[in-house]
Amino acid sequence: MSxxxxxLMAEQGPEFSQLVQGYWRLGxxxxxxxxxxxxxxxxxxxxxxxVDNAAVYxxxxxxxxxxxxxxxxxxxxxxxxxxxxxxxxxxATGEIRVSHYDSSKALILSSTENSLKRLGVEQLDAxxxxxxxxxxxxxxxxxxxxxxxxxxKVKHFGVSNFNASQFDLLQSRLxxxxxxxxxxxxxxxxxxLEDGTTDQLQQYRIRPMAWSCLAGGxxxxxxxxxxxxxRGALIELAEELGADSIExxxxxxxxxxxxxxxxxxxxxxIERVKDAVGxxxxxxxxxxxxxxxxxxxxxGVA
Ligand SMILES: NC(=O)c1ccc[n+]([C@@H]2O[C@H](COP(=O)([O-])OP(=O)(O)OC[C@H]3O[C@@H](n4cnc5c(N)ncnc54)[C@H](OP(=O)(O)O)[C@@H]3O)[C@@H](O)[C@H]2O)c1
Numbered sequence: 001m002s003x004x005x006x007x008l009m010a011e012q013g014p015e016f017s018q019l020v021q022g023y024w025r026l027g028x029x030x031x032x033x034x035x036x037x038x039x040x041x042x043x044x045x046x047x048x049x050x051v052d053n054a055a056v057y058x059x060x061x062x063x064x065x066x067x068x069x070x071x072x073x074x075x076x077x078x079x080x081x082x083x084x085x086x087x088x089x090x091x092a093t094g095e096i097r098v099s100h101y102d103s104s105k106a107l108i109l110s111s112t113e114n115s116l117k118r119l120g121v122e123q124l125d126a127x128x129x130x131x132x133x134x135x136x137x138x139x140x141x142x143x144x145x146x147x148x149x150x151x152x153k154v155k156h157f158g159v160s161n162f163n164a165s166q167f168d169l170l171q172s173r174l175x176x177x178x179x180x181x182x183x184x185x186x187x188x189x190x191x192x193l194e195d196g197t198t199d200q201l202q203q204y205r206i207r208p209m210a211w212s213c214l215a216g217g218x219x220x221x222x223x224x225x226x227x228x229x230x231r232g233a234l235i236e237l238a239e240e241l242g243a244d245s246i247e248x249x250x251x252x253x254x255x256x257x258x259x260x261x262x263x264x265x266x267x268x269x270i271e272r273v274k275d276a277v278g279x280x281x282x283x284x285x286x287x288x289x290x291x292x293x294x295x296x297x298x299x300g301v302a
Pocket of ligand 1: 182214218
């Protein structure tokens, strides 16, 4: 099996692994700290050195930090991405009566500080705005990013789930280039390929990070006509391409997009992570890519 390569995310940006391990679901993996460390080491050995987390992912940062603490030398071998900006409802305290977005300077600084503490590290390789905040004051975000960069707590900044104008607005106030827009891309939902989001990233030569490439697993289980059509096409293509699984075909479909995404893996099973790496060796033709598009849409191109 070939190693996953590092790719430059943007001009003046960091190098991340082309496949990134997502840690959103870590709390559900039922691993003790040693098993979490073993999992981390196993995917790093395959070249998957970039890990994705977020302040809002339950205990995920704490659990990851506990594992890292068992072998602090691992820190130098990985790139850690985290995100801020979602204040979840807190019925117990009554303090937050409705979940909401928050990109105020105070929140950005405190959330980052808390992420660093939970992860047990001094610096994040990248900090992303998790979701566009309707009350985002780009100047405040810029001030917070400037302070975090100056203090060495964050190396690079990016966004997630931003549309093209939200991206441009924030970038217009920053003196440091945004290095990614982390967005959902999978054969059940590729709205960002149609609404200008990935066009913009391609224009700026910034790689998206593609989340939920397997639609959170629903590609395998959803009983809609769309999902059924899609599974049919994926099974046929897996055979044609000599792929080991339909997951590989899906990852190859995401990776083929000319915006050159870094694709997130969400599984906590190392065999599935290994399987995803096999996607990098698949050579999908344009016609095969469109067969998945057509199966998902339920109609051909005009
Ligand atoms: N920025 C954002 O707003 C945002 C949103 C969502 C996610 N993310 C990031 O993207 C990462 C990946 O997202 P994701 O977890 O939704 O990825 P995903 O790869 O679409 O889904 C992973 C889920 O699919 C299951 N799965 C994998 N292969 C399967 C199969 N053959 N049959 C049935 N189920 C299967 C996995 O279960 P097993 O663990 O059992 O394999 C896991 O529960 C997250 O960890 C997070 O870092 C970001």
